[in-house]
């Protein structure tokens with residue numbers, strides 16, 4: 557290895573392999589396809605930047621419907637690993653969602669503060685329906701209960717990384733989900 561070159565990836569413990577993620581996403585996609593069969597062209601996936609980008613881009617290819625996509629930037633964490641408790645829109649949707657069937661796509665629901673804020677905010681824009689899809693959920697950390705209509709996996713309390721999830725903006729490009737040992 558050349559001087560100054562970091563080991564990549566660092567020795568994270570694998571929580572979900574590439575294959576496990578693929579299998580679960582295919583199941584979620586099939587479920588979503590079945591549930592939104594009758595909404596015509598009106599399904600909108602809203603990805604929450606930046607963590608859900610990898611999940612959403614893989615998930616949408618398992619949904620066999622004429623959907624559209626939009627993104628919303630939300631800041632609830634700094635570069636650390638603790639929730640600031642403050643939720644703020646850093647980048648808003650590009651189009652109104654009134655009358656649309658909206659499915660929020662999140663990477664992980666931890667305390668639930670971000671999801672709760674998003675639900676309340678998007679509800680005021682009068683979508684025809686509003687549901688939540690999250691790849692991961694940490695049930696032990698819940699501070700605010702929010703419905704998760706489609707869930708990939710529940711996870712323990714460790715800080716998880718990869719497949720969209722970062723540590724100080726790095727490691728989103730790992731094709732598995734790992735965790736940092738305490």
Ligand code: 5GP
Nearest residue numbers: 607639665666667668669670715716721722
């Ligand atoms: P909440 O508002 O539910 O506490 O936090 C949601 C956001 O915090 C997620 O969208 C994600 O960006 C970040 N987050 C929460 N837990 C983790 C984690 O274990 N790993 C990473 N990388 N981000 C997390």
